[in-house]
Amino acid sequence: xxxxxxxxxxKHFESTQVIKDVSFSLEKGNALAIIGRSGxxxxxxxRCLNFLETPNKGTISVNGEILFDAENKVKITDQELRKKRLxxxxxxxxFNLFPQYTALENVTLAGKLLAKERPDxxxxxxxxxxxxxxxxxxxxxxxGLSERAGHYPHQLSGGxxxxxxxxxxxxxxxxxxxxDEPTSALDPELTGEVLxxxxxxxxxxxxxxxxxxxxxxxxxxxxxxxxxxxxYIVEQGTPAQVIDNPTQERTRQFLSRP
Numbered sequence: 001x002x003x004x005x006x007x008x009x010x011k012h013f014e015s016t017q018v019i020k021d022v023s024f025s026l027e028k029g030n031a032l033a034i035i036g037r038s039g040x041x042x043x044x045x046x047r048c049l050n051f052l053e054t055p056n057k058g059t060i061s062v063n064g065e066i067l068f069d070a071e072n073k074v075k076i077t078d079q080e081l082r083k084k085r086l087x088x089x090x091x092x093x094x095f096n097l098f099p100q101y102t103a104l105e106n107v108t109l110a111g112k113l114l115a116k117e118r119p120d121x122x123x124x125x126x127x128x129x130x131x132x133x134x135x136x137x138x139x140x141x142x143x144g145l146s147e148r149a150g151h152y153p154h155q156l157s158g159g160x161x162x163x164x165x166x167x168x169x170x171x172x173x174x175x176x177x178x179x180d181e182p183t184s185a186l187d188p189e190l191t192g193e194v195l196x197x198x199x200x201x202x203x204x205x206x207x208x209x210x211x212x213x214x215x216x217x218x219x220x221x222x223x224x225x226x227x228x229x230x231x232y233i234v235e236q237g238t239p240a241q242v243i244d245n246p247t248q249e250r251t252r253q254f255l256s257r258p
Contacts, residue, residue: 005062
């Protein structure tokens with residue numbers, strides 16, 4: 001069974017329809033790359049999956065559980081929304097680190113806030129905090145940043161900040177790790193740093209959705225590729241099918257651009 005099922009998602013902003021009847025599935029341990037022109041709906045789709053936007057139509061299921069159904073008009077609480085978001089770890093293109101916190105504090109902040117909701121938090125606070133900090137240190141080490149744990153974002157390069165953001169997204173052990181153009185704000189050298197980390201995650205069979213403009217990277221890392229245009233999925237399949245042998249004229253035009 002697929003870890004993620006997206007069925008007939010649509011998203012409108014007033015009279016503008018940004019996502020149009022989008023459906024796809026993702027298997028556990030696979031990487032899905034979403035490609036397309038700017039304004040094609042890629043980022044909006046990702047934001048709908050992470051409940052940063054609310055779709056106007058469709059359903060989203062993770063591990064067979066329906067997390068969102070547009071037909072269900074019951075308002076959910078903030079706590080319920082946070083629980084749904086825990087299925088997805090989000091890495092934004094502009095890092096979105098908190099400038100007043102160190103790298104380690106950025107990685108551990110969400111875990112420490114959520115820990116306060118645990119029934120055993122008061123009696124086991126010290127142990128819980130130590131475990132969260134240790135997990136954060138291990139994640140930073142995995143990102144090659146163990147010596148930068150006490151540095152603030154302004155003391156880090158763009159590539160280092162994005163690696164902190166990846167560690168933060170992994171900290172709560174999400175089912176699916178989502179990347180929104182993770183290298184678009186970086187120069188070529190720093191882009192290589194971040195892509196190396198994502199490649200490593202793919203080798204470890206981390207389930208991922210990657211919105212990217214790096215075609216060679218998408219071909220190498222993704223098990224499945226979706227090409228979007230004007231809010232629709234125009235073509236989807238393996239990298240060999242979509243990138244090397246596209247069947248749709250719009251896909252061919254996009255891939256042939258300079």
